[in-house]
Amino acid sequence: MEILASARTTGPTAYVVGAGVIGLTTAVRLLELGLDVTILTREPIDETTSHVAGAYWHPFAVAPKERVLPWARITYRVARALAEHSPDAGVAFRTLYKYYPADEVHTWWMNAAPSYEQLPAATLPPTAVAGYKLTVPVMDSRYFLPYLVAQVRTLGGRVEQRTLHHLDELYGAADLLVNCSGLGAASLNGDTTVQPIRGQVLRVKAPAGMERAVVSFDKGWRKTYIVPRTDDCILGGTADAADADTTARPADAEAFVERCIQLRPALRNAEWLEHRVGLRPGRPEIRLETEHVDGQAIIHNYGHGGAGYTVCWGCAASVAEEAVRVVGTP
Numbered sequence: 443m444e445i446l447a448s449a450r451t452t453g454p455t456a457y458v459v460g461a462g463v464i465g466l467t468t469a470v471r472l473l474e475l476g477l478d479v480t481i482l483t484r485e486p487i488d489e490t491t492s493h494v495a496g497a498y499w500h501p502f503a504v505a506p507k508e509r510v511l512p513w514a515r516i517t518y519r520v521a522r523a524l525a526e527h528s529p530d531a532g533v534a535f536r537t538l539y540k541y542y543p544a545d546e547v548h549t550w551w552m553n554a555a556p557s558y559e560q561l562p563a564a565t566l567p568p569t570a571v572a573g574y575k576l577t578v579p580v581m582d583s584r585y586f587l588p589y590l591v592a593q594v595r596t597l598g599g600r601v602e603q604r605t606l607h608h609l610d611e612l613y614g615a616a617d618l619l620v621n622c623s624g625l626g627a628a629s630l631n632g633d634t635t636v637q638p639i640r641g642q643v644l645r646v647k648a649p650a651g652m653e654r655a656v657v658s659f660d661k662g663w664r665k666t667y668i669v670p671r672t673d674d675c676i677l678g679g680t681a682d683a684a685d686a687d688t689t690a691r692p693a694d695a696e697a698f699v700e701r702c703i704q705l706r707p708a709l710r711n712a713e714w715l716e717h718r719v720g721l722r723p724g725r726p727e728i729r730l731e732t733e734h735v736d737g738q739a740i741i742h743n744y745g746h747g748g749a750g751y752t753v754c755w756g757c758a759a760s761v762a763e764e765a766v767r768v769v770g771t772p
């Protein structure tokens with residue numbers, strides 16, 4: 443009887459592959475359901491793509507819109523609660539100024555924020571024909587990812603460093619596998635639609651008064667952004683499709699920093715701290731679905747492109763719903 447009782451409290455077991463922002467937020471939600479969760483990661487958390495990101499609430503290179511919108515809305519709400527009640531999480535809200543070039547204005551995603559407003563034409567930079575202002579969360583990866591790891595451990599989960607070559611190495615090892623391997627899905631489950639989108643940013647010391655975040659697109663969708671964080675500022679950036687080179691290119695930095703200075707002249711004398719390069723897990727659409735292979739239940743949650751931080755809590759909620767359907771709860 444005693445053994446049975448303790449087995450029941452353990453709950454269904456799950457391996458979550460990936461300790462980026464997607465794997466960690468997913469693991470938190472599964473642990474809250476009572477699952478017994480072990481996270482596997484190939485590299486330390488501060489070497490993941492998630493660590494490189496800006497990371498502000500703004501969907502980029504991600505689809506489909508009809509799923510991204512509700513996921514982004516949930517993430518916004520959770521970020522609000524974290525900013526208010528969990529100072530360790532490194533989440534702060536900033537006013538985002540968003541500029542668009544000629545007739546390429548997309549406001550669909552702003553509907554996931556509580557409100558947004560159009561900027562007067564006279565206030566726009568020369569490269570823009572339209573601009574909007576809204577309040578968005580910025581999740582400082584240096585604090586947010588360790589905060590999530592701490593949550594995982596507090597809830598009884600484990601994080602182990604281990605490289606897999608294929609998901610099938612885990613078949614039969616747990617009731618549920620959750621695939622949050624980002625770009626790793628290309629080899630782990632042979633998804634050839636997953637492609638890197640190389641992103642380079644520069645971390646600088648934030649000049650005094652650098653409060654607002656700015657994102658501007660040129661014609662051709664070249665992106666320039668300024669994201670003030672807790673005590674530094676991320677300047678970006680690049681988005682090179684099918685480019686997996688993680689070496690920093692000084693010429694790229696020179697170019698986007700100059701564009702940032704055009705938007706905020708105070709950045710001209712900002713102290714450069716660090717180049718950072720990450721590979722966004724590009725995919726035509728986020729893959730969030732369950733499949734059964736050789737009797738193993740797998741929930742996939744990967745392919746978040748340039749929006750992992752924007753949709754993470756919404757996707758984690760969807761995985762939790764799927765998990766209840768697939769393995770139940772204790």
Ligand SMILES: Cc1cc2nc3c(=O)[nH]c(=O)nc-3n(C[C@H](O)[C@H](O)[C@H](O)COP(=O)(O)OP(=O)(O)OC[C@H]3O[C@@H](n4cnc5c(N)ncnc54)[C@H](O)[C@@H]3O)c2cc1C
Pocket residue numbers: 459460461462463464465482483484485490491492493494495496497498499500501604605606607622623624625626627630640641642643678679719720721722723744745746747748749750751752753
């Ligand atoms: C420069 C840049 C700026 C960005 N800015 C933003 C932003 O402002 N807002 C936003 O929302 N998003 C932004 N993004 C995108 C965001 O960073 C990604 O969408 C997000 O990090 C993806 O998270 P992930 O957990 O899926 O992947 P990752 O962080 O790459 O994590 C993948 C995990 O899977 C593990 N894994 C992979 N393969 C294996 C294997 N074979 N065995 C074991 N483990 C494995 C890895 O070790 C890692 O733990 C940015 C990205 C970049 C590069």
